[in-house]
Amino acid sequence: MDLLLIMGMAILTFATRYLPFALSRNLTLPTSWKPLFGYVSIAMLTAILTQTALIRDAQLQLSVDNFMLLAALATTFCAAIGMPRSLSFAAGLSVFLLLHQLN
Amino acid sequence: MLFRHSEAWYGLRDTAPLLLTIAPLAASFGALASDQGESPWLILLCSTLVFAGAAQLIAVGMLAVDAPLELILLTTLAVNCRHLLYAFSLIGHIAHLPKRWQAALAFVLNDETYAVLSQRPPSQSFHHYYLASGLAAWGSWVMGTGVGVLLQQQLPETVLRQLDIVLVLTFICLVVPTLHNRSRWLCALTAAAAISQCWHWPMGSGLLFSAVIAIAVGITMHMHNQKTKEAC
Numbered sequence: 265m266d267l268l269l270i271m272g273m274a275i276l277t278f279a280t281r282y283l284p285f286a287l288s289r290n291l292t293l294p295t296s297w298k299p300l301f302g303y304v305s306i307a308m309l310t311a312i313l314t315q316t317a318l319i320r321d322a323q324l325q326l327s328v329d330n331f332m333l334l335a336a337l338a339t340t341f342c343a344a345i346g347m348p349r350s351l352s353f354a355a356g357l358s359v360f361l362l363l364h365q366l367n
Numbered sequence: 368m369l370f371r372h373s374e375a376w377y378g379l380r381d382t383a384p385l386l387l388t389i390a391p392l393a394a395s396f397g398a399l400a401s402d403q404g405e406s407p408w409l410i411l412l413c414s415t416l417v418f419a420g421a422a423q424l425i426a427v428g429m430l431a432v433d434a435p436l437e438l439i440l441l442t443t444l445a446v447n448c449r450h451l452l453y454a455f456s457l458i459g460h461i462a463h464l465p466k467r468w469q470a471a472l473a474f475v476l477n478d479e480t481y482a483v484l485s486q487r488p489p490s491q492s493f494h495h496y497y498l499a500s501g502l503a504a505w506g507s508w509v510m511g512t513g514v515g516v517l518l519q520q521q522l523p524e525t526v527l528r529q530l531d532i533v534l535v536l537t538f539i540c541l542v543v544p545t546l547h548n549r550s551r552w553l554c555a556l557t558a559a560a561a562i563s564q565c566w567h568w569p570m571g572s573g574l575l576f577s578a579v580i581a582i583a584v585g586i587t588m589h590m591h592n593q594k595t596k597e598a599c
């Protein structure tokens with residue numbers, strides 16, 4: 265790792281984050297597009313969390329041995345039926361810790 | 368106004384649980400890079416200036432196999448493409464701000480901060496909320512890297528990896544309550560199904576592909592529903 269690599273990575277990372285902001289003054293987005301941006305967060309966050317929960321040791325672990333997956337399903341169920349965030353989180357974490365204790 | 372009632376305070380408060388997932392990942396980066404004989408100062412400088420978890424971890428792996436500089440930079444660009452999507456979706460909150468604010472907010476944009484921002488309703492002080500959240504994440508990333516460099520092998524990898532559970536559960540708690548119609552559910556399910564098939568694609572392209580496909584499916588369904596409503 266040298267200074268050139270670090271500076272290169274820093275500039276490229278910043279550029280991907282800053283470019284849309286830099287263009288924002290000259291870019292007028294139709295108001296009808298506004299609800300569509302909600303799909304960006306849903307898609308990106310779901311992809312990240314699914315990847316984190318399902319990929320263990322560089323393998324897809326779609327089985328009951330994957331406690332993170334079971335905990336995720338418990339939290340998803342609780343959140344989907346309208347439980348408050350804190351309780352949904354606690355439910356998933358409880359499942360995760362309980363399964364680890366029993367294992 | 369008291370700090371505890373300010374947008375900056377709420378930004379810190381909402382981001383706090385996610386710092387538990389950032390710090391271990393940063394510690395893994397610090398330990399891994401240090402284990403490969405990299406200078407502690409360069410490792411810390413990298414986390415301070417780059418602040419891109421996935422790209423930094425991939426870069427360390429590529430350095431271990433003597434990958435050329437150009438390829439590492441290209442990979443960084445590909446892995447960070449998702450930030451373009453994040454930034455585009457935030458334009459409405461950012462466009463009126465001075466350039467220096469925009470630059471500062473762009474620098475601290477990351478997955479965890481975007482996750483909390485996407486839940487925050489627009490307000491006059493949205494940028495304070497954003498900056499506080501981003502700086503908390505950045506601070507956690509730099510400090511976590513320092514801990515990783517200092518402790519190196521003493522960090523139990525299995526314990527660090529299990530902390531991912533906080534990220535998974537928190538993201539679910541953020542996403543699921545926003546799935547209030549069929550097109551949003553379809554978008555989420557598409558993202559989950561797609562990433563389970565293309566998670567192994569190189570340079571994080573599977574993640575970006577899954578998100579783009581899911582956004583396309585969600586928006587198509589959304590527009591179809593709008594047309595149906597208008598026709599009725």
